Amino acid sequence: MSERSTAWSEYLAAAHRLDTVRREAADAAAGEASALAAARDELPTVHGRLAMQAARLVDAAGRAGVPAPMLQPGPAELHDAAQAVAGGPAVALAALRQAGAHVDVADGALARLDDEGTGPQALRNLLVYGPLALVAMLVQLAVAGLAEPDAQLFFAAVCGLVLAPLAFGAGWLVTGMVYPDRPRTPQVGALVCIAPALVVVLLLALL
Template sequence: MGPNATVTGPGRQRSASANGEVTPTAVEPSAVWAEYLAAARQLDGVRRSAAAAAGEQARSAEAAREELTAVRTGLASQQERLRELGVPAISLVPSPPELTEAARSMAGGPAAVLAALRAARGRAEAADAALGTRRRFRPGSWSVWARNLLVYGPLALVVPLIQVAVYAATGIGPATVAALICGLPMPAVAFVAGWVGIGRLFRVGPAERLDRTVRFGALVCLVPAVLVTAGLLLALLPG
């Protein structure tokens, strides 16, 4: 090695003097500091990314737990209504293929579980809306007054309508008088028929009592007959 030769290394530089001694020389501190800052920034970026991922996962897990509670509550209420409509209990239990598909959709972590639960909640709410629309057209889901009126009302109108038709067809005469007389006991007949019909059409549980709204039914059966009878009597009086 010649005089004043320079020997370089990974961390420092060494120079050889004329007498052969090697003396270390300092590396530029700015280069070392820049490398340190770059490594520190990279490490901080990794730490921040890991913290953000962990926080997002924790938030997804918490949201999934809340969503699961809401889904369970909605499904329990929906199952109860479906049982009231006569749906077999076995039809309300998921089948093994459905369980396998659900487990597969939840294998992606809390975010995937949350997405699956939200989709399930949406389907349950859509089913509730469809079920509610259907129940509005089912007399069994109506109030007891409206339900019983559906039975008492038509029966109460049958005889008065016949009396009015006879009067319109024949005018004042024996046929109208006969229809008037025959119609006198018809409100009681209509009430009895309605009372029996309600028991046949609307079923309740063994521990429940069917409300036939007796006074309301009697009033519904009596009012049309009284009005038509009064009208026919007024029509017969001048003659």
């Protein structure tokens, strides 16, 4: 092989290597740009969820009667966070998604805590729904008592259909004012308000 052919072969090999390096660099730059754009898109969502979770944690601590947790990161946490995203946009995106996974776990724990607190709150809400249901039942009995014997069942049923939803609606509004930011337990309220009206109708039907 002549020197010219050898030089030409070496030139082609160098050009091929250079093109490969150029393509790899372009792919790496495109990957970093894509990771950076994805991180910028996901960051507001994670930040918003963290803010909502902080408010729920403070509320849960208040209901439990314990001091609110320290939610601001300290120097050690800030240092760890800086180290976690020091590898470029792709590493930062992975760390952001890992943070989102931690938020999911914390949301599940807070949901279980809310479920555990529903029982005592339902008992407190009975102090609102119960008296309203009793008033509705007394009015229902009074209206039925004023009617003719043959029409008592009809008037009792009509009053029950009107007064029970009114009692529930009033109880739902009052529980929201008396116990803000706590469950209104509408299932319990509906049962407490509707059951007495049905009992009155059944008793009059059996008499």
